[in-house]
Amino acid sequence: MAHYQHxxxxxxxxxxxxxxxxxAVALSQQTGAKLSIVHVIEPINFAYGGxxxxxxxxxxxxxxxxxxxKLIAFAQPYLIPSEQQHIVIxxxxxxIHRIAEEQDVDLIVVGSxxxxxxxxxLGSTANGVLHGAKCDVLAVRVG
Amino acid sequence: MAHYQHxxxxxxxxxxxxxxxxxAVALSQQTGAKLSIVHVIEPINFAYGGxxxxxxxxxxxxxxxxxxxKLIAFAQPYLIPSEQQHIVIxxxxxxIHRIAEEQDVDLIVVGSxxxxxxxxxLGSTANGVLHGAKCDVLAVRVG
Numbered sequence: 001m002a003h004y005q006h007x008x009x010x011x012x013x014x015x016x017x018x019x020x021x022x023x024a025v026a027l028s029q030q031t032g033a034k035l036s037i038v039h040v041i042e043p044i045n046f047a048y049g050g051x052x053x054x055x056x057x058x059x060x061x062x063x064x065x066x067x068x069x070k071l072i073a074f075a076q077p078y079l080i081p082s083e084q085q086h087i088v089i090x091x092x093x094x095x096i097h098r099i100a101e102e103q104d105v106d107l108i109v110v111g112s113x114x115x116x117x118x119x120x121x122l123g124s125t126a127n128g129v130l131h132g133a134k135c136d137v138l139a140v141r142v143g
Numbered sequence: 144m145a146h147y148q149h150x151x152x153x154x155x156x157x158x159x160x161x162x163x164x165x166x167a168v169a170l171s172q173q174t175g176a177k178l179s180i181v182h183v184i185e186p187i188n189f190a191y192g193g194x195x196x197x198x199x200x201x202x203x204x205x206x207x208x209x210x211x212x213k214l215i216a217f218a219q220p221y222l223i224p225s226e227q228q229h230i231v232i233x234x235x236x237x238x239i240h241r242i243a244e245e246q247d248v249d250l251i252v253v254g255s256x257x258x259x260x261x262x263x264x265l266g267s268t269a270n271g272v273l274h275g276a277k278c279d280v281l282a283v284r285v286g
Binding site: 003023026030031112126127130131133134135136137138139140141 | 146166169173174255269270273274276277278279280281282283284
């Protein structure tokens with residue numbers, strides 16, 4: 001049966017995240033599932049390869065705090081309580097899988113952009129989440 | 144909103160198809176969506192590379208007819224009317240996308256086995272369906 005118990009909404013907090021959130025919220029209402037949200041912050045040295053000879057800690061802290069505030073504001077209209085809001089740092093698919101397992105999630109909702117740009121080479125986040133997920137995955141088409 | 148209008152259930156008619164079908168049926172009931180089903184038959188010469196010097200038409204016809212009967216029997220308990228049952232021959236992801244577009248589908252439901260065996264090299268059907276789909280895709284975890 002599709003009576004999901006716990007839905008995990010994974011968002012990158014771009015402008016497309018609202019369209020994805022609305023589907024997750026509607027599904028959680030239709031199935032009576034609890035709704036949690038996760039935003040994964042990618043470490044700044046992933047983006048810059050770690051070969052810059054400077055301490056990025058302060059910048060990383062600022063980015064983390066910014067993301068934290070943004071997630072709180074994002075989750076508010078959807079009435080997702082703070083204990084169901086997760087901010088984690090790492091590789092998106094790994095962290096999404098980890099939170100999903102920790103929280104006994106049975107459906108992950110993630111945005112899907114289709115094949116374009118870098119995802120042609122690297123695979124999209126939706127793709128990464130699909131591989132290795134221990135539960136169902138709903139890829140919501142955006143963009 | 145997640146009020147899907149038309150759900151397309153893609154099945155390979157293996158024993159895992161029932162678990163996937165039950166989720167699709169429950170979702171269609173919860174969202175009030177119409178439910179269609181598609182089964183893609185892979186041409187026998189895809190499997191054998193076309194380098195066997197014999198006419199496989201009769202065997203292909205037999206396989207097709209067998210699949211047709213199997214789909215009718217499969218769809219029956221889910222009350223999917225015959226005009227919403229699609230049997231097509233080709234590459235699964237291509238045919239699933241084609242039927243989804245033709246039939247104005249807004250959610251494709253497909254089984255996902257995760258990374259194992261050949262799908263490590265070739266990518267799974269769920270993966271193929273996710274790439275290039277013009278609508279949402281729900282990958283139901285099986286096996």
